[in-house]
Amino acid sequence: MPFTDYYKTLGIPKTATDEDIKKAYRKLARKLHPDLNPNDKEANKKFQQINEANEVLSDPEKRKKYDQYGEDWEKAGQYEKANQSGTGQGRRTGNPFSNFSGGQEFEGDQEFNGGKYSDFFEQMFGSGSRNTKFKGGDYQAELNLSLRDAAKTHSQTLTVNAQNIRITIPAGVENGQVIRLKNHGAPGANGGPQGDLYITFVISPDTVFKRSGNDLYVIIQLPLYTAVLGGEVLVDTLDGKIKLKVNPETQNGLKTRLKGKGFPIYKKEGQFGDLFVTYNVLIPQNLSQQEKDLFTELSKMK
Amino acid sequence: MPDEEIILLETYCSYNQVEPAFLETLESHGLIVISYRNNQRFILIEDLHLVEMYSRLYYELSINVPGIDALNNMLEKIRALKQETENLKARLRIYE
Numbered sequence: 001m002p003f004t005d006y007y008k009t010l011g012i013p014k015t016a017t018d019e020d021i022k023k024a025y026r027k028l029a030r031k032l033h034p035d036l037n038p039n040d041k042e043a044n045k046k047f048q049q050i051n052e053a054n055e056v057l058s059d060p061e062k063r064k065k066y067d068q069y070g071e072d073w074e075k076a077g078q079y080e081k082a083n084q085s086g087t088g089q090g091r092r093t094g095n096p097f098s099n100f101s102g103g104q105e106f107e108g109d110q111e112f113n114g115g116k117y118s119d120f121f122e123q124m125f126g127s128g129s130r131n132t133k134f135k136g137g138d139y140q141a142e143l144n145l146s147l148r149d150a151a152k153t154h155s156q157t158l159t160v161n162a163q164n165i166r167i168t169i170p171a172g173v174e175n176g177q178v179i180r181l182k183n184h185g186a187p188g189a190n191g192g193p194q195g196d197l198y199i200t201f202v203i204s205p206d207t208v209f210k211r212s213g214n215d216l217y218v219i220i221q222l223p224l225y226t227a228v229l230g231g232e233v234l235v236d237t238l239d240g241k242i243k244l245k246v247n248p249e250t251q252n253g254l255k256t257r258l259k260g261k262g263f264p265i266y267k268k269e270g271q272f273g274d275l276f277v278t279y280n281v282l283i284p285q286n287l288s289q290q291e292k293d294l295f296t297e298l299s300k301m302k
Numbered sequence: 303m304p305d306e307e308i309i310l311l312e313t314y315c316s317y318n319q320v321e322p323a324f325l326e327t328l329e330s331h332g333l334i335v336i337s338y339r340n341n342q343r344f345i346l347i348e349d350l351h352l353v354e355m356y357s358r359l360y361y362e363l364s365i366n367v368p369g370i371d372a373l374n375n376m377l378e379k380i381r382a383l384k385q386e387t388e389n390l391k392a393r394l395r396i397y398e
Contacts, residue, residue: 026364029362029363033358033362033363035355038377175388175392176385176388182351205395210395210396211392212389212392212396217396
């Protein structure tokens with residue numbers, strides 16, 4: 001467990017006054033506050049660090065203890081233990097960042113842990129204690145969906161802190177779209193309200209379709225003879241394959257639009273974007289001598 | 303508007319230890335909506351997360367309401383730019 005230099009965290013000297021600490025903390029908090037840095041895990045981590053530093057340095061008793069033991073924090077743990085058994089006070093659990101109530105907490109995918117003090121802090125000071133009611137922290141989670149799952153309204157059950165939450169995901173959600181589930185975040189401190197759960201949808205790329213907004217794009221391989229003479233090809237759509245008429249003399253790279261065959265529009269039932277089909281004309285390979293002769297003959301006609 | 307979609311302003315302020323004047327200032331800057339019924343003031347439940355965010359910025363970071371308004375505009379711009387970036391990335395993938 002490494003020693004944490006709280007003065008360095010706040011960028012102040014050890015001789016800093018209470019006012020210096022307050023100023024340094026406020027300046028950094030304005031820069032790193034989760035409300036001003038949505039979905040920025042790095043900023044949130046730093047914000048927790050400056051909170052912890054402020055918690056210690058702005059409290060004269062904690063600061064004194066921190067200054068006294070410094071890097072010998074292990075001795076401070078023994079001191080704390082002795083102190084607690086002497087006064088009969090146990091450690092308290094709860095929202096450690098009670099001075100900053102509603103800041104979002106950014107955790108890894110599908111992890112739902114509350115904000116924490118560092119091990120260093122807990123060793124020296126326990127988990128902190130305040131009596132004011134505060135709202136619990138907000139949880140962040142990512143929900144991975146395939147493109148085809150995102151194209152249909154369906155339900156999923158999430159497990160958050162051993163509690164099952166069933167959510168309905170409307171067709172047409174965007175990659176990166178966030179929904180908020182109220183009161184499914186961390187428990188409040190001292191009887192305060194529960195935080196919220198923010199779910200970000202991460203839609204994985206599809207092997208057949210590319211999506212841009214509500215439109216879908218697909219590339220189909222078109223045999224040279226169909227491109228030249230015209231015909232029909234089968235095209236993938238979200239509902240299955242459809243037959244598409246190909247005009248004679250279709251050029252490579254030509255794009256055609258199938259209206260209403262794209263992605264469902266979010267919360268607009270029965271409305272869809274378009275499907276854009278790009279033709280990739282295939283040049284025949286491994287030609288027989290007869291085919292080569294015929295192509296030669298054709299080339300001489302022009 | 304059904305009753306369950308609003309909360310009495312005074313109740314909210316007392317529970318969250320927020321001054322009513324702060325919410326009035328937010329309203330005057332167009333940041334939240336206060337609805338009036340039977341001489342009582344209510345805030346919309348759907349605005350609560352905004353009120354909570356503005357309260358944090360005001361009480362915890364000492365940012366005044368005009369500053370919150372400016373930040374709100376900047377955050378909106380960031381959100382729009384992020385969305386635009388995502389859309390452009392999606393379009394780029396079409397050509398990959």
